[in-house]
Amino acid sequence: MVNPGGDATFVPLSDRVRWTAVLRLLLVVTAAVLWWSGDRDPATARLLAAVGAGHLLLTGALLLARAGRSATRAGLDAGLLLDSVALVVGVHALGGVQAPAAALFALHAAGTTLLTSFRTGVKVAGAHTVAVLCLVQAEATGVLAGGPDAGAFPGGFTGFTALLWATTLGTATFAAVNERELRRRRHDAEVLHRLLADLVGVGDRARVASRLARFAREELPAERALVVLTGEGDRSGEDVALVPAREVDEVLRRAGQEARPVLVDALDPARDPWLARRWPRARGVVVVPLPPEAGRGWLVADLGDARQAVRARGLERRALRALEQAVSHAALALSRAEALExxxxxxxxxxxTGVANRRTLDEALARAVADDGAAPLSVALLDVDHFKAVNDRHGHQAGDEVLRAVAAAAASVVREGDLVARYGGEEFAVLLPRTTPAQAQVLVERLRAAVAASSDPRVTCSAGIAGADAGAGAADVLAAADRALYAAKAAGRDRSVVSPGAAARAGAAAAGRPGTPGAPG
Known part of the structure; x- marks a missing residue:
């Protein structure tokens, strides 16, 4: 009779067995009070004592038994059926179904409904109805000695049945409503817990935003969802987008100012042009602002046709509350991800300068040199000519601006996959994978021209270039490039010099090409 499904997840079976024992004890005590307030017939007292003691012994056995879950559930079901039998005996002894003792059936059914499940309560009420029907018929036909209601069938039974089922169904209805609300709350707690667990190890803002947008689509439910962050750049995607602060829409600004979710039926192209362009036919848009610690941003969801269904089920407020909690969890993850970045x-x-530092260069060069592939590798070291004079004449702030200009010029010239790093002081290094020293010199000359054109005050650079020999380490390559740099300075600065070893290899390779005089044919 006990529902093995969802109700077991709210109240453990062992707790239900214990509370059912408390209910039986309450019934025995109530029967004793009714006897005491009645005629106090000794024979009735003995009968009630025997039934109550036997029933409580059975309950004690169930409590002390160390059976498995299936056996415990079967024992609980058997105990509920025996409750009907014991109640029939007790109610018959106390005056029948028209006496106040008949309320014990309603009390038992209501208690069973609350302690087990509303389905079990309905089943117990059905068992009580059958048991009392048998009792009434037995009294009416003379099988049992009649009480005050003997011969009153069906009138007494009708009133009893109405009381029993009204109590049971009323309790079952309220219990079912309460159980559904508990399930909703548990579902919200579980999905929020899963979201929080998913965000624990995420150290990237884009991934955090993407997970939050997916949560809104899966749990709100929303047809579309997007995390909007203020910033420059092109990072617009399905889950996250950047919008310049000057282009923030009115609905986003209002949600941020009010620090609460804002729900609009439709986007206004005049006041919300950015969102209206992205979602031209959005209906039922909800905007939830991110907390300040996460930076300026919003979670935007398009409920679409689902909005009416959400309102019809009365879940909109609950769903928005869950969404706000999800945003709070994500805000913490966004703050953590920003700190990690x-x-x-x-x-x-x-x-x-914003380019790679010396440590990053050393690690990248060590990995590149350790790769035994056949692709060439070159390194260029650049030094700003007469940098001390720039500091002495224009001040250290001007010198810092020059270094930033050199770094920006280098970053604008190099290719994808190349690495620009500050080597130390006014020196920079450029790591050039898949590049021969001769090819590297062409690129370095473009870089030096960019530095001369963009720096203010104008400066020039000297550069030394070296290639990675087979078996050479990272320190060997840097040392060769450094020697070439000093050679460029000694030759008058404002030039690039290729390491002699690299130049010799390039000449040998050229001499060995087919068709070159002296080369093998």
Whole structure:
């Protein structure tokens, strides 16, 4: 009779067995009070004592038994059936179904409904109805000695049945409503817990935003969802988008100012042009602002046709509350991800120029040199000519601007996959994979021209270029490029010099090409 399904997830079976024992004890005590307030017939007292003691012994056995779940459930079901038998005996002894004792059936059915499940309560009410029907018929036909209601069938039974089922169905209805609400709350808690668990190890803002947008689509439910962050750049995708602060729509601005979700039936192209262009036919748009610690941003969801269904089920407020909690969880993850990104930038980038730092260069060069592939590799070291004079004449702030200009010029010239790093002081290094020293010199000359054209005050650069020999280490390549750099300075600065070893290899390769005089044919 006990429902093995969802109700077991709210109240453990062992707790239900214990509380059912409490209910039986309450019934025995109530029967004793009714006897005490009645005629106090000794024979009735003995009968009630025997039935109550036997029933409580059965309950004690169920409590002390160490049976498995199936056996415990079967024992609980058997106990509920025996409750009907014991109640029939007790109610008959206390005056029949028209006496106040008949309310014990309603009390038992209501208690069973609350302690087990509303389905079990309905089944117990059905068992009570059958048991009392048998009792009434037995009294009416003389099989049992009649009480005050003997011969009153069906009138007494009708009133009893109405009381029993009204109590049971009323309790079952309220219990079912309460159980559905508990399931909804548990579902919300579970999905929020899963979201939080998913976000624990995420250290990238884009991935955090994407997970939050998917949560809105899966759990709100929303037809579309998007995390909007203020910023420059082209990172627009299905789940996350950047919008310049000057282009923030009115509905986004209002949600941020009010610090609460904003729900609009449709987007206004005049006041919300950015969102209206992205979602031209959106209906039922909800905007939830991110907390300030996560930066300026919003979760935007398009409920679409689902909005009416959400309102019809009365879930809109609950869904929005869950969405706000999800945004709060995601805000913490966004803050953490931003801090991690800042740490990564600090660990890998030079704070003044924004290019890679020396540590990043050393690690990248060590990996490239350790690769035994046949692709060539070159390294260029650049030094700003007469940089000390720039600081002495224009000040250190001007010198910092020159270094930033050199880094920006180098970053604008190099190719994807190349690495620009600050080597130290006014020196920069460029790691050029899949590039011969001769090809590297062409690129370095373009870089030097870009530096001369973009720096203010105008500066020039000297450069040394070296290629990676087979078996050479990272320190060997840097040492060769450094020697070439000093050679460029000694030759008058404002030029690039290829390491002699690299130049010799390039000449040998040219001499060995087919068709070149002296080369093998």
């Amino acid at each position: 800042a740490l990564r930038r600090a660990a890998t980038l030079d704070g003044l």
